[in-house]
Amino acid sequence: MMVFMKRNLKLFFRDRSAVLFSLLAVFIIIALYAVFLGDVWLDSMKALANVDFLMNTWLVAGLLAVASVTTTMGAFGVMIEDKVKKIDKDFYSSPIKRSSLTGGYLGSALLIGIIMSLVTFAAAEIYIVLSGGAWLDAVSCLKIVLLIFLSTLMNTSLVCFIVSFINSNQAFSTVSTIIGTLIGFFTGIYLPIGSLPASVQTLIKVFPPSHAAALFRQVLMEAPMQTSFNGIPVQYLNEFKYHMGVTYSFGGHEITPLVSILILIGTSAVFYGLSILNMSGKR
């Protein structure tokens, strides 16, 4: 299985365009903010201190939440290619177990998602500091790394489930483009959850990757929120949190970090199960 995983990793990273394209969602979000969305937010919150820092961390949290969706999707490109070019025939006729093959595809996707997210995180931290923010403290860094692991684990399971239905290159690239474009909406990144109609808000709250986004926001924005809302009544801070999707409420109850984490774990379990069921049934 290790040999097979190594192969998948090599194949992914050697295809430069695939690597670049797998960051599609990240690029779309950065471009949107660089071009116009960023200014809109800054204008509306000028009164707050250090608002640049606050907004940058909010944006980075969103990037981290979706980076592992599109990168793991890109990683599964190897699996589709193997199916389409019938390369998998070669593996099926060699003494490697089918479960090791499935495990190899999953493992390499997971690893690719984690690596690409960590790279995104490092690049984002440098950007935040360069544009006047502060470094994240060590404990929060550790939390982010753990969150990256957990959210990638979940996103891999979701993506794997979707990909297990795909049998052609064309379908694969269409689906990955759609997901890469829409994911920013469903996680409340293009537009903050508070500025959307109630029905869409509900949709965002039941979409598991949104909970990863919220967790990332809670950790990354902790320090800048303290600075920016220093001396301002706490009800404004709470309103801000709900508006920007730092915390969600469901029927008046605040969703705690623990609940969000459980949602991530539960989703992973369900979708790994479904994917394996779907992938092993075919011959």
Added chain:
Amino acid sequence: MNKIIEVTNLRKNYDSLTAVKDISFYVEQGKLFSYLGPNGAGKSTTIDILCTFLDFSGGEVYIDGLDLRRHSQAIRKIIGVVFQDSILDDLLTVRENLTLRAGLYTSDKTEIRNAVYEAVQTTELGEIIDRPYGKLSGGQRRRADIARALVHKPKILFLDEPTTGLDPQTRKSIWNTIKQLQSKNGMTVFLTTHYMEEAAESDYVIVIDHGEIAAKGTPAELKTRYSSDTVRLFASDEAGLRQLLHDQKLDFTMSAGEFVVKLPDTMSAIPVLENCQTCISGFQVLQGTMDDAFIGITGKELRE
């Protein structure tokens, strides 16, 4: 005589269609075995089953004494397969490809390195070992595919139309490599092919059509049984020639204005020619070929 592959009443049903209908045959160890048939005859289905890649609906298959149903994992270790399509990774070099695939069989690093070296030597890939597979020519790719199939030193080598789509020169050199594997290394070679001249060089041939065995035997046997030698006569006096052939009680057919007479062997042409001398302006004596035999068996041209 050691039967390394033994197939009894093999049957494969797809939803509404039976691709392989109760086929039985065996392959002797160390022999070059050709499996011949027109497109859609069931060749690839059979090879996919033997390579443990496809499940079958009925019958029994033993490979090297192992039951295909129960010991597929053990069988996978002793077979090497060259598929019709390229199955190596375009972005990786030949060496990386071979090393990775060798890793599917063993985790011993030195063993892998030696095996890759040997496979590369056998297939004469030395010069291009560090080039990406995707940048190779058709013939080089085929060599790399064969090297891949050899990387774990299999007892049996399966090749699904190994020379299809190659230019004549490359085809010849690939074919020589295959022949050498069999004659020098004593490997059992099982191949499907479209080319008669290749089938003619194998030890044993099975012709399959509509999922059934249409004929089997050595190339010589098939030629004798299903093709005949002919003499073609170019008439100078058509009516006279017709009469002469009639007098000799020889059957003939007309083809492109020539009289075609079937003969038991080429030597029998001499008396016929002597008797017809006065009425012909020329002649051609043709030995039966595997092509004729194939058409004789299946009633259709192979290469379409």
